[in-house]
Amino acid sequence: MSLWVIQRDLLLAMRRRSDVLTTLFFFIIVVSLFPLGVGPEINMLRTMAPGVVWVAALLASMLSLGRMFSSDYLDGTLEQMLLSPQSLAMLVLGKALAHWLVTGVPLVLMSPVLGIQYDLSTDALLVLTASLLLGTPVLSLIGAIGAALTLGLRGGGVLVSLLVLPLYIPVLIFGAGAVEASAAGLGASAHLSLLGAFLLTSLVLAPWATAVSLRISME
Amino acid sequence: MAINWFKYSSPASFYFLAGKMIPLFTIAAIILFAVGLYIGFFVAPTDFQQGEAYRIIFIHVPAAWMSMFLYVMMAIWAGIGLAFNTRLSSMMATAIAPTGAMFTFLALWTGALWGKPMWGAWWVWDARLTSELILLFLYIGFMSLQAAIDDPRRADKAGAVIALVGVVNIPIIYFSVKWWNTLHQGATVSVTQSPKMATTMLTGMLIMSIACWMYAIAVILIRTRTIILERERHTAWVGELRGVAQ
Amino acid sequence: MIWASWSDFFSMGGYGFYVWGSYLVSVACIAGEIALVFNRKRTLLKHLSLIHESTKQEKRNETTS
Numbered sequence: 001m002s003l004w005v006i007q008r009d010l011l012l013a014m015r016r017r018s019d020v021l022t023t024l025f026f027f028i029i030v031v032s033l034f035p036l037g038v039g040p041e042i043n044m045l046r047t048m049a050p051g052v053v054w055v056a057a058l059l060a061s062m063l064s065l066g067r068m069f070s071s072d073y074l075d076g077t078l079e080q081m082l083l084s085p086q087s088l089a090m091l092v093l094g095k096a097l098a099h100w101l102v103t104g105v106p107l108v109l110m111s112p113v114l115g116i117q118y119d120l121s122t123d124a125l126l127v128l129t130a131s132l133l134l135g136t137p138v139l140s141l142i143g144a145i146g147a148a149l150t151l152g153l154r155g156g157g158v159l160v161s162l163l164v165l166p167l168y169i170p171v172l173i174f175g176a177g178a179v180e181a182s183a184a185g186l187g188a189s190a191h192l193s194l195l196g197a198f199l200l201t202s203l204v205l206a207p208w209a210t211a212v213s214l215r216i217s218m219e
Numbered sequence: 220m221a222i223n224w225f226k227y228s229s230p231a232s233f234y235f236l237a238g239k240m241i242p243l244f245t246i247a248a249i250i251l252f253a254v255g256l257y258i259g260f261f262v263a264p265t266d267f268q269q270g271e272a273y274r275i276i277f278i279h280v281p282a283a284w285m286s287m288f289l290y291v292m293m294a295i296w297a298g299i300g301l302a303f304n305t306r307l308s309s310m311m312a313t314a315i316a317p318t319g320a321m322f323t324f325l326a327l328w329t330g331a332l333w334g335k336p337m338w339g340a341w342w343v344w345d346a347r348l349t350s351e352l353i354l355l356f357l358y359i360g361f362m363s364l365q366a367a368i369d370d371p372r373r374a375d376k377a378g379a380v381i382a383l384v385g386v387v388n389i390p391i392i393y394f395s396v397k398w399w400n401t402l403h404q405g406a407t408v409s410v411t412q413s414p415k416m417a418t419t420m421l422t423g424m425l426i427m428s429i430a431c432w433m434y435a436i437a438v439i440l441i442r443t444r445t446i447i448l449e450r451e452r453h454t455a456w457v458g459e460l461r462g463v464a465q
Numbered sequence: 466m467i468w469a470s471w472s473d474f475f476s477m478g479g480y481g482f483y484v485w486g487s488y489l490v491s492v493a494c495i496a497g498e499i500a501l502v503f504n505r506k507r508t509l510l511k512h513l514s515l516i517h518e519s520t521k522q523e524k525r526n527e528t529t530s
Binding site for chain 2: 468474477478479480483484486487488490491494495498499501502503505506509510513516517
Binding site: 145149150153154155156159162163165166167169170173174177194205209212213216217219 | 353360364376381384385391396399
């Protein structure tokens with residue numbers, strides 16, 4: 001059932017290709033801005049790289065959260081989804097994964113290229129990509145709760161970031177920490193396994209919470 | 220004799236019950252504050268390590284405890300409001316948020332002022348300080364979400380969801396920040412072991428905590444009454460109220 | 466009484482600025498919060514009584530006309 005939603009959303013996203021690209025370009029620009037601000041000194045950039053890439057990924061995925069439900073909300077398909085016999089949580093899971101496919105995956109594919117900009121070693125790049133791969137779906141899932149709560153509110157965009165940022169912090173800490181740990185030779189398996197744990201718990205809990213929030217917002 | 224729990228859950232009867240309770244808590248708060256401050260400043264000895272600066276503990280620790288305690292209470296009331304659809308519980312949750320945010324700010328402020336003489340820095344990225352800051356963001360998120368929604372019922376429920384999601388995340392945030400802190404700083408700042416507490420210091424701090432608690436209850440009850448009036452303005456009983464129908 | 470003199474009390478062993486800084490801000494916050502709550506209540510009651518006045522006025526007009 002959620003496959004239908006994912007497939008439909010991907011189709012929609014392909015038609016409005018610009019949305020996909022804006023998030024990706026936002027990510028690239030933000031990551032390339034930092035060296036200009038901080039200075040080209042290379043080994044400082046290397047230590048900063050994971051944090052910068054991760055914060056940029058966080059902001060990029062949050063940028064497009066507002067659009068996750070708003071288009072369906074406006075043209076009424078969201079009401080149909082609420083009324084459909086299929087469980088709302090599965091539909092919402094589909095929506096969140098579609099959002100991840102549209103915004104998260106391009107970031108993951110792009111991050112090695114940007115890592116080179118920061119002269120990261122190859123295995124650090126590998127760990128960075130792995131941590132982003134594990135982390136970005138969590139961002140979309142938790143972000144879905146914020147998007148559902150602020151549906152149709154004025155100033156919703158800013159409000160979503162205010163609601164969702166504190167909840168992103170553990171993912172940011174372990175995401176950036178994974179690369180640093182591997183660079184420091186401690187091995188990133190602990191961080192990556194924790195990111196995996198976050199992924200699993202949010203896969204189970206977030207859709208349910210988003211469904212509850214949607215019912216509240218659509219009352 | 221079956222206790223009718225829901226007797227006081229109707230805003231009207233709670234309004235008058237709260238009216239009677241507020242003076243009690245206010246008086247208790249004033250007395251306890253006086254006693255606590257007296258002990259804190261005039262009875263507790265000078266600390267051999269920190270000299271007089273440690274006296275900030277008498278407001279810092281109670282404020283930190285209250286900030287966490289009030290967030291959990293807010294989440295509980297919000298959860299009850301969501302589960303039982305009782306409007307009064309959600310009103311309580313809305314009333315708790317500002318006081319909780321105030322105590323969190325106080326904890327951060329007094330912590331910074333205490334940190335300057337002791338560690339030489341206004342702000343140290345210590346695990347507890349950072350999670351206290353994140354707690355402040357959670358409070359502000361809750362309040363701004365409720366402010367952004369006009370319809371009170373939806374505001375209550377949306378606030379309840381974000382409060383419950385927040386309370387589930389607090390331990391996660393705390394442990395991830397603690398792990399992050401030890402990984403980076405390696406505890407160069409020995410903050411963990413609090414100074415060995417002389418009995419008078421401990422009693423002073425506990426009295427101040429209870430005083431803060433009484434104060435919080437009094438202010439929250441007053442704010443709840445105001446919220447009740449705001450939301451029940453059309454009802455008859457608000458019409459004949461002393462303040463309204465002069 | 467562990468303080469020799471009042472000036473000793475206010476200097477607080479050299480940390481006066483920090484100790485009194487935190488306590489003054491705490492008192493300010495608590496007083497501010499109380500003021501806010503009462504102000505909110507007062508304006509609300511005034512507002513409600515105005516509404517009440519106008520509704521009573523309307524009822525009187527209906528009965529007299």
